[in-house]
Amino acid sequence: MLKKLLLTGAAGGVGRAIRPLLGEIAESVVLSDIGEITDLAPTETFIRCNLADKAASTACSKVASMASFISAAFPSRSPSI
Numbered sequence: 001m002l003k004k005l006l007l008t009g010a011a012g013g014v015g016r017a018i019r020p021l022l023g024e025i026a027e028s029v030v031l032s033d034i035g036e037i038t039d040l041a042p043t044e045t046f047i048r049c050n051l052a053d054k055a056a057s058t059a060c061s062k063v064a065s066m067a068s069f070i071s072a073a074f075p076s077r078s079p080s081i
Contacts, residue, residue, distance in 0.1 A: 036048065
């Protein structure tokens with residue numbers, strides 16, 4: 001299990017769809033987006049940023065790269081989008 005995972009674009013459609021799955025592979029999930037996220041699970045934290053902010057990923061074990069990450073981590077449970 002990953003210690004910490006950063007999900008960029010977490011407020012978007014794909015980000016919202018995969019958030020419930022990430023708790024199965026990471027102890028904590030850091031959600032980032034330019035938009036606000038207020039409905040956090042107990043293992044989630046939120047930081048407002050964009051991809052140009054390198055400080056956002058400093059302490060993360062893995063950064064989720066949307067489609068390719070979902071296919072690899074959850075081949076039988078990839079969301080239909």
